[in-house]
Amino acid sequence: MSGQASAAPLLELRQISRQFGGLQALSEVSFQVEQGEIFGLIGPNGAGKTTLFNLLSGVTPASNGTIHWRGQAMQGLSPDRHNRLGIARTFQNLRLFTGLSVLENVLVALHRQPQGGKLDALLNSSRFRRRQSELRERALQLLEELGLADQAHRQASGLAYGDRRRLEIARALATAPALLLLDEPAAGMNPREKEQLCELLAQLRQRHQLTLVVIEHHVPLLMQLCQRLAVLDFGRLIALGTPEQIQRDPRVIEAYLGGSR
């Protein structure tokens, strides 16, 4: 294992395990995600995909093993520290700030940008107002990229399902991440929307220099989108490779179609 920072992968999981009581949600999962990659994560329901995301975003700690970010171990760091390191995520069952407007959802996530000074905020100085309108511009631009600009002033709870999923992505992007974890971004979308989302994700990766890890049940979408895939089944990594390799892997076929266990 090379110790050089430049040679280190963006994200590296080493023998990651997680138990919940007697349930082994993940056992000894290891893989690496390289800078700029679109990495897919598939597996049947209950395979441990979302648990893995919770570990990667600091929401739950690992029981065993370490996760390395740019070659550095991240242990016992809080979710907000994970985000500040450059890891942002979306949620499978949508966790938007429903009481806020679409624009405010993105503005909240722009909180690490310079705000124009505390005293200026207190006095509502022209410097502060200028800076805030720049932030609103930035938020609108992100909404524009995700096709939500015309709904900026609606309350987030009033959005259609697919739009909410896209707002989650806009909000995560606003924190300027290097790694974006997408938990079933296409869930509840129709085939056409899925197709558009696919193009959109590829664009976003280009424009924001992102690395993406995507959980998705819709396998054809991942096959088209990802350079590499990992397959989880009952908490174990059963396959890792390019979409072609994965498609031919007998263990994957067995996990998905069943077989003589």
Added chain:
Amino acid sequence: MIDNGLLVQMILGALLGLSVYLPMAAGQLSLATPAFYAVGGTLAALLSTQGNAQSAISLWAVLGEMLLAGCLTAGLALLVGLPVLRLRGIYLAIATIALVEIVRVAILNLPFTGGAAGIFGIPQPFQKPFGYVLFSGALLAVCGWLFQRLEASRLGRSMAAIRDDELASRCMGIHTTRVKLTAFLASAVLAGITGVIAAHYLNTWNARQGSFDVAITTLAFVILGGSRSWLGPVIGGLLLTALPELLRPVGDLRLVLFGLVILLGPVFFPQGLITPALLERLGRWKP
């Protein structure tokens, strides 16, 4: 019907409503306001009745007491807030009720706080209630301005985000502990300095000033007024403090009517009197 004396109490009610509102704006149901109110009031009562009893006190001395009360309550809030804010929802409420009880029992039993009778003859900075109206009214105006600025700033947005979804806020990189603690500290300081004014105005101070009843009453200010904008607790505090006095002509029935208002308010105005939709219609409050 509303004389200056009642007006002072109404303004103090509005200030306490704002104190309860602050943690709530960050999604924290804290009922600790009466504890800090009692600490502020007791501090003012103790300091201003030291030495030879006077009947008057300079405004500067009162401002000094407010500064001290602010520091003391901030320190106490920091000490209590760090462990207590790890609790959520009803558990936080119970822990803060415990704090109110601890402070009340301490004030009742400490050797220098006058026991059940309390402290008497707290000197007055103003000869007439109107002085208090101006003073507390100015404080309320400053608070209103600060709250208006808060809601347009990053801290206010972070608080609103935590109120909606704390986990999502953390995953967006918001240091939620710091934001919640800031709101709790500000709430404590506001209650503490309100206690200082109240002690001088009431002329006497005892442990009952910061009881569980006050926690419920001040919570009702926010529930009835509305918890989505700082105007809600202000309106709630003003109205609900005035109501028992305005209902005095109907005798003891007033307590029943007061209870009915608190009971029926949330039924007819589930979001409180001041709602975001109402503010939208009024236009100029929201950017």
